[in-house]
Amino acid sequence: MxxxxxxxxxxxxxxxxxxxxxxxxxxxxxxxxxxxxxxxxxxxxxxxxxxxxxxxxxxxxxxxxxxxxxxxxxxxxxxxxxxxxxxxxxxxxxxxxxxxxxxxxxxxxxxxxxxxxxxxxxxxxxxxxxxxxxxxTPAVKMLREALVGEDLISVAGILNGTCNYILTEMEASGRSFADVLAEAQRLGYAEADPTTDIGGFDAAHKITILAALAFGCAPNYADAEIEGLDQIELQDIRLAHDLGYRIKLVASAERIDGGVSVRVHPALAPLEHPLAQAGGALNALFIEGKRIGRIFVQGPGAGSGPTxxxxxxxxxxxxxxxxxxxxxxxxxxLKTARGVEGSQRLPRAYVRLLVRDEPGVIAAVSETLAEENVSIDSFLQKPVHDAGGVPIVLTTHATPEPVLLRAIERIGALPQVLQPPRMIRIARV
Ligand SMILES: NC(=O)c1ccc[n+]([C@@H]2O[C@H](COP(=O)([O-])OP(=O)(O)OC[C@H]3O[C@@H](n4cnc5c(N)ncnc54)[C@H](OP(=O)(O)O)[C@@H]3O)[C@@H](O)[C@H]2O)c1
The missing domain is CATH 3.40.50.720 (NAD(P)-binding Rossmann-like Domain)
Structure with a gap:
């Protein structure tokens, strides 16, 4: 050259x-x-x-x-x-x-x-x-150039347009995940093999890169924690909405006590929050730094022209x-950043249960949570009968993650609970 x-x-x-x-x-x-x-x-x-x-x-x-x-x-x-x-x-x-x-x-x-x-x-x-x-939508350049030297705390957002499109369409049309995915494939928005997108792997590749740029560490895809969209049901989208939230596939990289957490998972964002507002195939990203505070960018994440x-x-x-x-x-x-212990994470959570329609169920669930020191933020019981049971949903206050997971496992073992509980974290936004 x-x-x-x-x-x-x-x-x-x-x-x-x-x-x-x-x-x-x-x-x-x-x-x-x-x-x-x-x-x-x-x-x-x-x-x-x-x-x-x-x-x-x-x-x-x-x-x-x-x-x-x-x-x-x-x-x-x-x-x-x-x-x-x-x-x-x-x-x-x-x-x-x-x-x-x-x-x-x-x-x-x-x-x-x-x-x-x-x-x-x-x-x-x-x-x-x-x-x-x-x-x-510029993200790499922003971290590599505009924010070089800034003490960054977290980068988090919606990094996969296909998943965002599917979630948006499910909510708008009331159709199931499988239906909307099939339509997205027909229209060319989703690949014939959608695993990379809906399994969360594409978003994990992207957040791994952003984590390395933000925190000056080696890209470490192998240690990213990845949960995709495949478990999301229409009823979760509806129930989350009733509670004032929208479900998004959120990719996040955070510095916590010297370690770096890199994760992709479905998460609830408050309806009025910019992440919840980013619909269709849009991507959106928050960057938080000690001096700069918060930056938000939103725009196309894929497509021939933008890319x-x-x-x-x-x-x-x-x-x-x-x-x-x-x-x-x-x-x-570049060093591989130390991971973050589960106990250092304090998520709030949405938990959906299918329970027997009989007295004492809510008391049993509440007692189990109280025994584990998990405090309930809200409770929602819908008057619908599904698979012989009644769906109830609760949200929790911030709880150390291992404690939350243990409490949910115990609830799942209660005789009145008819299906494994469904837990979705509430985005820390
Ligand atoms: N599509 C997007 O919106 C988007 C957004 C951001 C990033 N990206 C990234 O951009 C890259 C390209 O994506 P794309 O969507 O353009 O993929 P694509 O439409 O599948 O195109 C891939 C191209 O690579 C060619 N190719 C495959 N194997 C080859 C080989 N061994 N030697 C030479 N050429 C080969 C294919 O040739 P043939 O045409 O002859 O089969 C095709 O032209 C990927 O890394 C993707 O993750 C894509």
């Missing part, structure tokens, strides 16, 4: 949603370098050459790794996806050849971020991944010449 190139020659591996979006973006909105040069795609790679847009002007590579090594490109853009395989091999190859890399691949960065950062830093080239988190715009912004940064540590500190100094 020459810093005075008139043209910054871009090699793009992956021409799907994002790669196709980038081709269109650069055709419509040229990106200029400070010295007057501009970015131009010169070579591409995908599995097949068949496209519904014109790629005849670009050199074709059957092998993305060969494209990454090509002396005819200045910047390698990886838009294939997956934490391993070709995407990883190609990114490593580009970095080893001293080429700046731009990627939208959250799985790759969450799983191999530290090793790739070490490679990039050894070569003195940037490794940028704005598009990996929140698509077109391509984030990739283009990274290409523009490469041309501007900025090279920063990939995760706030040099890769060699």
């Amino acid at each position: 020459s810093p005075i190139s008139k043209t910054w020659r871009i090699g793009v591996a992956g021409l799907g949603n994002v790669g196709g979006g980038l081709v269109k973006f650069l055709a419509e909105a040229p990106l200029y370098a400070p010295a007057g040069g501009r970015a131009e795609i010169v070579a591409v790679s995908a599995r097949s050459r068949k496209r519904d847009f014109d790629i005849s002007g670009y050199a074709w590579f059957d092998d993305a790794v060969a494209l990454a090594a090509s002396p005819d490109i200045d910047i390698f853009v990886e838009l294939i996806g997956g934490s391993d395989g070709t995407a990883k091999a190609a990114v490593e190859t580009a970095l080893k050849h001293g080429k700046p890399v731009v990627t939208a691949n959250k799985a790759l960065i969450a799983v191999h971020g530290q090793a790739l950062a070490a490679l990039a830093e050894a070569q003195g080239v940037p490794l940028l991944f704005e598009a990996a988190v929140m698509g077109g 391509a715009a984030a990739v283009a912004a990274d290409i523009s940064d490469v041309m501007a010449g900025a090279v920063r540590p990939v995760f706030q500190k040099p890769a060699s100094e």
Whole structure:
């Protein structure tokens, strides 16, 4: 790469949603370098050459790794996806050849971020991944640049648009999770295999990256605690609403007593709260710091156009010449953060029970909670009969998590309780 190139020659591996979006973006909105040069795609790679847009002007590579090594490109853009395989091999190859890399691949960065950062830093080239988190809504750059040096306490929000769309549609239409998921798949909002999204893994990749940027620690996807949406029932959405909450899939990274907690799980947010208000496929994020207080951003988290715009912004940064540590500190100094003990967490919770319709049930539940020192915040009993029982819902005050889980297990064992209790945490917002 020459810093005075008139043209910054871009090699793009992956021409799907994002790669196709980038081709269109650069055709419509040229990106200029400070010295007057501009970015131009010169070579591409995908599995097949068949496209519904014109790629005849670009050199074709059957092998993305060969494209990454090509002396005819200045910047390698990886838009294939997956934490391993070709995407990883190609990114490593580009970095080893001293080429700046731009990627939208959250799985790759969450799983191999530290090793790739070490490679990039050894070569003195940037490794940028704005598009990996929140698509077109700036989040990575905000943490890496605008908030560098700030003492951050937490980052938390809605990072998976597919899950948010499903939850929003369930509430709006009164349809079941399975129905709405099937429709989302038909409309192309959800993948044919939706596990990565609804299992919470996609959001976990993203929050792992944000945690590393926020707290200057090694990305540690392996230790993220992940609970997806698959257990959410329509009745939970309705009951939560009756109590003044909306259910969201919340991804959070928090610093607690020197440890870092990275989690994804369904959570109740108060109806008037911005997280509850972010509907459809929107993403939303709160960042909290000691000096800055709270910042909130909301916007598109995926889609061809928004994601391509984030990739283009990274290409523009490469041309501007900025090279920063990939995760706030040099890769060699990144440590894996200590986890957080369950007893250090104090969630409030929503607990739904299906109980026998007979006297003394509420007293038995209350006594069990009192014996465990769990205090009840609210109680709701609905006059409906379901599977031979009556649903009751309670919310608790903040309780050490192991105590809460033990109390719920004991309640589940009461003879009057007909189904395993359903517990959903109330978001700390
Ligand atoms: N879609 C979004 O809204 C979004 C948002 C944020 C981040 N991302 C990330 O962006 C990346 C790309 O996502 P996408 O939605 O664009 O995926 P996609 O539509 O499935 O496109 C993937 C592209 O990679 C190509 N490809 C697959 N294996 C390849 C290989 N071995 N060598 C060369 N090319 C190969 C495919 O070729 P063929 O077309 O020939 O099959 C396809 O063009 C992923 O890391 C994803 O997580 C996506």
